Amino acid sequence: MRLPPARGPLSEWLIGRLCEPQRTAVSPAYRSKLPWADEDLQLSLWIAYELHYRGFEDAAIDGQWDPEVLAFRAMLEREWVAWLERECRVMPSDAPIAEQLRELVDAEDGPRLSAYVRRHATLDQFRQFVANKSVYQLKEADPHSFGIPRVDGPTKAALVEIQSDEYGGGRPERMHAELFRTTMRWLGLNDAYGNYVPEAPAVTLAVSNVMSLFAMHRRWTPALLGHLAALEMTSTLPNRQYAAGALRLGATAQDARYFTEHVEADAVHEQIAAHDLCGSYVDDHPTALSDVLFGASCALKLDNLFAHHLLDQWKDKQCVAS
Amino acid sequence: MTTNAEEPATAIRAYPNGPILVRGDFELLDEDGVPVATDRRTVALCRCGRSAIAPLCDGTHSLLPRTPRS
Ligand code: FES
Ligand SMILES: [Fe+2]
Ligand SMILES: [Fe+2]
Numbered sequence: 001m002r003l004p005p006a007r008g009p010l011s012e013w014l015i016g017r018l019c020e021p022q023r024t025a026v027s028p029a030y031r032s033k034l035p036w037a038d039e040d041l042q043l044s045l046w047i048a049y050e051l052h053y054r055g056f057e058d059a060a061i062d063g064q065w066d067p068e069v070l071a072f073r074a075m076l077e078r079e080w081v082a083w084l085e086r087e088c089r090v091m092p093s094d095a096p097i098a099e100q101l102r103e104l105v106d107a108e109d110g111p112r113l114s115a116y117v118r119r120h121a122t123l124d125q126f127r128q129f130v131a132n133k134s135v136y137q138l139k140e141a142d143p144h145s146f147g148i149p150r151v152d153g154p155t156k157a158a159l160v161e162i163q164s165d166e167y168g169g170g171r172p173e174r175m176h177a178e179l180f181r182t183t184m185r186w187l188g189l190n191d192a193y194g195n196y197v198p199e200a201p202a203v204t205l206a207v208s209n210v211m212s213l214f215a216m217h218r219r220w221t222p223a224l225l226g227h228l229a230a231l232e233m234t235s236t237l238p239n240r241q242y243a244a245g246a247l248r249l250g251a252t253a254q255d256a257r258y259f260t261e262h263v264e265a266d267a268v269h270e271q272i273a274a275h276d277l278c279g280s281y282v283d284d285h286p287t288a289l290s291d292v293l294f295g296a297s298c299a300l301k302l303d304n305l306f307a308h309h310l311l312d313q314w315k316d317k318q319c320v321a322s
Numbered sequence: 323m324t325t326n327a328e329e330p331a332t333a334i335r336a337y338p339n340g341p342i343l344v345r346g347d348f349e350l351l352d353e354d355g356v357p358v359a360t361d362r363r364t365v366a367l368c369r370c371g372r373s374a375i376a377p378l379c380d381g382t383h384s385l386l387p388r389t390p391r392s
Contacts, residue, residue: 098338102384161364169363236381240374267366267379271337 001194003047003056008040010076014047017068018059027072035083035206036305041076042205046197048073049212053139054193077213084210088297092289097282098274100289101226101296105233108300113307114238116314117245125314126249127187131196132204132310136211137180138193141166143211144228150221151281158276159225162232162269176265179258183246186255203309207302214295222288223295225281229273230296234303235266339388341366341379352377 003019006012009028016023032038050056051064063069093100117129141163148159168174181191189196197205214224243259253260282289332346344350344365350358358377366379373380 102339102388106384165362233384237384240380263380264360264362264366264375264378267341267381268343268362268364270381271340271343271366272364275337 001054001056001192001197002058004043004194004198006040007043010040010044011047014044014069014072017066017072018047018051018056018063021060021063021066021068027068027075030075030079032079035080036302037202037206039202041080042202042209045073045076045080045209045212046205048076049209049216050194052212052216053142080209080213084294084298088294088301089290090293090297092293097278097289097292100293101229101233101274101278104293104296104300105230108234108304110300110304111307111311113311114241116311118241118248119245121245121249121314123187123249125310126245127189129310130184130187131189132200132306134180134184134189134191134196135194135200135204136208138177138191140176140180143208143215144224146215147221147224147228150218151225152284154280155225155277155284158272158280159228162228162272162277165265165269174261176258176261179261183251183255183258186246186251201309203302203306207306210298210302214298220291220295222281222285222291223298225273225278226292226295226297227299228295229270229278229292230299232266232269232273234300235270236263239263239266336369339386340383341368341370343367350377 003015006015010030013025013027016025017027030041032041035041047056048069051059051069055064060066090104095103113129117126121129144159145163148156148163151159164170166176168176168178172178184191211224211227214220214227239259239262243256243263246256246259247253278292282292330346332344332348334342334344336342344367345363348365350360350365352358360378368376368379368383370379370383370386372382372386374382
């Protein structure tokens with residue numbers, strides 16, 4: 001993919017630096033009260049992280065390790081992490097980690113995006129939902145794969161078992177990102193990697209950026225595992241509803257397979273993630289408990305904000321239309 | 323397939339307030355003895371009785387009241 005258009009002074013500086021590394025302009029300073037909603041910040045983070053995934057055709061080949069870019073990203077991350085810490089840090093208890101994760105998930109009474117999608121979403125709204133999702137889903141599982149070389153024994157075995165399923169178990173056509181492409185094509189969406197990044201709102205980029213933050217820094221490995229567990233534990237029920245919504249809107253079983261596949265697969269993954277992955281990790285690293293929960297809580301919080309964003313937009317449209 | 327005492331061909335594990343995971347070599351038949359279509363290496367079998375895709379688990383158990391472990 002190519003570098004997306006800038007959204008403010010931060011992304012402008014970063015894109016400039018990546019296109020012309022010999023340029024010596026100083027990066028602008030940064031302050032924000034609401035990092036998750038800051039378009040310029042989230043796009044800049046997204047670009048900085050993407051250098052470690054597929055990268056950009058028009059960026060300097062080793063922009064990934066440009067010390068100026070890394071220092072710039074670290075500056076942005078300071079505010080971003082401070083906000084996450086304020087909003088998402090939870091007090092651990094003595095209960096087994098799987099139970100604590102379950103409690104966190106159950107306590108989250110977010111907006112009912114999946115129920116809305118199932119019953120009311122128009123084809124256009126479904127398309128918008130999927131286009132937003134594609135920012136992460138076209139690299140589904142990739143952030144969590146960064147955790148593999150950082151863990152051992154049963155934790156590694158559990159992580160690899162989940163990831164192997166996400167990547168299709170050796171069959172590219174079963175890879176979750178590929179199943180997602182089928183759904184995109186049904187909706188007439190462009191399934192090229194990163195195609196909807198330029199128009200994705202800050203909150204959509206933030207959903208991806210939080211996993212990349214945990215993926216890039218070894219120090220956040222426990223949060224990365226907790227994040228994965230939260231994704232897996234909040235997957236089966238919504239995906240059942242998304243599948244029903246897609247079928248209502250005329251999808252074939254194949255078009256909706258991404259969603260139905262996640263009902264079956266994540267019924268397995270949620271147990272492995274909560275009990276085997278996080279369970280064994282916390283057994284080996286008792287002091288990591290709080291960070292595991294923190295990662296899960298971050299995933300839930302951002303998913304919530306994303307759901308709010310879409311539903312609010314759709315509600316406003318309804319008001320205008322009626 | 324080689325088997326020995328330390329490494330059974332199939333591992334079956336129950337999860338608290340959740341399904342049973344079956345891993346390894348198995349054949350899954352429904353109530354009429356018809357093979358259940360799944361090409362998964364690990365499956366989750368419902369034990370709450372509420373799954374819409376029984377005998378597989380579909381996550382519905384998480385909506386039911388949980389019994390604490392004794
Ligand atoms: S055990 Fe999961 S749906 Fe019954
Ligand atoms: Fe998946
Ligand atoms: Fe999964």
